[in-house]
Amino acid sequence: MGRNIPQKPNLDGLEAKWDPYWESNDVFRFDANKTRDEIFSIDTPPPTVSGSLHMGSVFGYVQTDAHARYRRMSGKEVFYPMGWDDNGLPTERRVQNYYGVRCDPSLPYDEGFEPPAEAHDPPISISRRNFIELCHILTDEDEQVFEHLWRTMGLSVDWKQTYATIDDTAQKTSQKAFLNNLARGEAYSQEAPVLWDVDFQTAVAQAELEDREKGGAYHKVAFHTADRGKVYIETTRPELICSCVALVAHPDDERYQSLFGSTVTSPIFGVELPVHPHELAEPDKGTGIAMICTFGDTTDVTWWRELDLPTRTVIQPDGRFTSETPDWLVNADAYGELAGLYPNQARRKMAELLAESGDLEGEPRQIMHPVKFYEKGDRPLEIVSSRQWFIRNGGRDDDLQKELLVRGEELHWVPEFMGVRYRHWVEGLTGDWLISRQRFFGVAIPLWYPLNEAGEPDYDNPIVPSDDQLPIDPTSHTPSGYDESQRGQPGGFMADPDVMDTWATSSLTPQIAGRWLDDPSFFERVFPMDIRPQGPEIIRTWLFGSTVRAHMEHGVLPWHTATINGWILDPDRKKMSKSRGNVVTPMPLIEEYGAEAVRYWACNGRPGVDTAVDFGVMKIGRRLAIKILNASRFALGFTDSDVDIAAITEPIDRSMLGGLASDVSAATKAFEEYDYARALEVAEKSFWSWTDDYLELVKARAYGDGAAAESAHGALQFALSVYLRLFAPFLPFVTEEVWSWWREGSVHLETWPTPSEFAGVEGDAAVLNSTSQVLTVVRRTKSEAKVSMRAELESLSVSGDSSLLDAVRAAEGDLLAAAGANAVAYVEGEQSVEAVLAPTS
RNA sequence: GGGCGUUUAGCUCAGUUGGCUAGAGCACUGCCCUUACAAGGCAGGGGUCGGCGGUUCGAGUCCGUCAACGCCCACCA
DSSP states (O other): OOOOOOSSOOOTTHHHHHHHHHHHTTTTOOOTTSOGGGEEEBOOOOOBTTSOOOHHHHHHHHHHHHHHHHHHHTTOEEEOOEEEBOOSHHHHHHHIIIIIEEEOTTSOOOTTOOOOSSOOSSOEEEOHHHHHHHHHHHHHHHHHHHHHHHHHHTOOOOTTSEEETTSHHHHHHHHHHHHHHHHTTSEEEEEEEEEEETTTTEEOOGGGEEEEEEEEEEEEEEEEETTSOEEEEEESOGGGGGGEEEEEEOTTOGGGTTTTTSEEEOTTTOOEEEEEEOTTOOTTSTTSEEEEETTSSHHHHHHHHHTTOOOOOOBOTTSSBOSSOOTTOSSOGGGGGTTTOOHHHHHHHHHHHHHHHTOBOSSOEEEEEEEEEETTOSSBOEEEEEEEEEEOOSTTOHHHHHHHHHHHHHSEEESTTHHHHHHHHHHTOOSOEEOEESOSSSOBOOOEEEBOTTSOBOTTSOBOOOGGGOSOOTTTSOOTTSOGGGBTSTTSEEEOOOEEOHHHHHTTHHHHHTTTTTOHHHHHHHOSEEEEEEOGGGIIIIIHHHHHHHHHHHSSOSEEEEEEOOOEEOTTSOBOOTTTTOOOOHHHHHHHHOHHHHHHHHHHSOTTOOEEOOHHHHHHHHHHHHHHHHHHHHHTSSOSSOOOGGGOOOHHHHHHHHHHHHHHHHHHHHHHTTOHHHHHHHHHHHHHHIIIIIHHHHHHHHHSOSHHHHHHHHHHHHHHHHHHHHHTTTOHHHHHHHHHHHOSSOGGGSOOOOGGGGTTTOOOHHHHHHHHHHHHHHHHHHHHTTOOTTOOEEEEEEEEOHHHHHHHHHTHHHHHHHHTOSOEEEEESSOEEEEEEOOOO
């Protein structure tokens, strides 16, 4: 076998060389003919393609790839698909900004519409179908950018196993699962107050909320009692006085006992309002008595529901105050000042009105307080009553909650403490999972509603499509038994206009990637999956949602293990965010340091541990990769033939292999525990001592000939084969490059090294270890004397117990050559080494 | 207010069931062109392991407590 070893090997171009090779040779192709126990399946997170690429996008994926490569080498058939999460709001928002368009569902489809070459300003209004087409065009482009990144990073994905959360399979899967939920009573629709984003004009779910500290002001406002007295409330939202339905105080609050059961009238508007006791009212908050509006916050919703209060809505879905004067206002004149305003404008106006009327006590008191936002939104959420679809998630059902908590305990969490986040989330749920969104680019709720003779929909008896019709868009498909001309007509039907939230579809990634509906045999071979790798921030959404869906649909956990990666921080250990302008993107780093270096950095981050982008670590990774090239060149440079392991006879050679065998065990154990970082550390530490000590010790012998030289050649080849395989999960390009110098096929399809390979060549690790220690002293002596490492020794004396002396004696020839000594004196006694330099002539 | 995590050399981090004379890399200092590697190698200096208190023959490692930082959750009138 001829070897083709470059004179001056380097890392440049390895990504571009090996990625196409792997693809064209089907190296990572999944063979679905294997049985379930032969398969290792991965529920890869589908990245949001419309999102920005940053180091967080690389971090977790590389860690998962290391697992995938390890399992593949360990003999598993690895199911490693890749999905793209392209449906949903992020894509819509990106399309709006990218092209300068707005979706207007009332417009007709324009067949000849050409997307603007650059963002149009002001935005063009286009039909829903045109808008969706643009979403597809742009996500296709975004997906290519992601695929290019993943390939450059060397992810060992089977690129024939891809899906997108908006493709037909995903839509069909999502709709079928929803219809199953509906049939089993796990999905239901309801008219109810929901959290509402006024910019996107859609409902949002509890899982998508975040609190932000915002400035506000307490306004102390007088309500009037029947006996012309005043009762003060404090509110940050005086503009909602017109939607006030009651006052509330704690039942034990002495101050308000006399008011319970009586009524007060609101300032400005003169509306008569009851005063109720309720446990949730906190005596020490504000004045201890609060106004209940429909709806100012989620507590209002609780009071409204529990006290059975009327609904007086003033805020419209677009966030403005209604332009129609509400009919419940007694003094309606003032309302004209508020009509059409946004809440913050109305708040200022209302404060003026209250000041004028003398109902505002003192100046508003400025405070900072947490305000609920949609995580992708820019303005505070409002609460709007509307009809929405929900999937039960245990938020309103103790039995289901218990079942889901048990699932969380069954799941193997890596690291273990991440399971706590799941438990807390499930325990803290306050309602079912709101899945409907009043948006466009998503999987449609696959339902129609019959219209009665008055043209009103019967929401309780939706018209359900048959399985073979899926996927459907009810706004363009006609339900069977009806004619399209009956759409919107009395006695006819109407489509559910909503789409499902992205998570309602991505919670089914195991079913989508696993071909649940189209190929049951395939599904059985990959599901439940082995691992779900993901970030910690989506435990409450993706992980929990997936658990709910699999629990309901299949009665099992969707995976055996969840590996949760850490959070990525910028080089200054700050959270990366666009607004901070500290987002680090991967491509420039890959160009500067190489993909292997970035992979090395990612694999150095411990499982679940927050990790800063660290160029220093990348440099180390790059240096390691270069070292592998050079050491390999050395190890393979002596002979073109494979040396039989029987030729490995020298004690130090066998000693080196003995030590390597235990390193292999340690790395394997770490990988089995999903600790890729430890596996890398073990391999790296072992490799550096191999190059620093063993290679130096055997160098002279290896350059010679005869049996002693052949033993060294054999040991070098043997060890190199092991090291390349140990590093293959982390540094796939450089290991493949070296493998190609002397072996056929891909190193990534080779067997993971096992201790049994070492049978017959294992020696006592002490020989190499002891000799290395002696060599270190020799080096120190030379270093302190400031002479070359090639300087000759006049004498070399080793003291220690007999086992140490025997160990060194076994490697004496190599030690003499590496140390530059003529002889070693062995002395039984205290352990020490004495090296004396020869006088320089 | 509750929970989880982190706190080890100037920096970034290891340290697996308690045995450590506490490690690595970067940075710093010195030396070495040695035929795998100068985009390198060898060697060196540098730490009261966040504070306090306990358990133990022995604690970076276990327990309690406090503090700082980060994240998550919470009804935000």
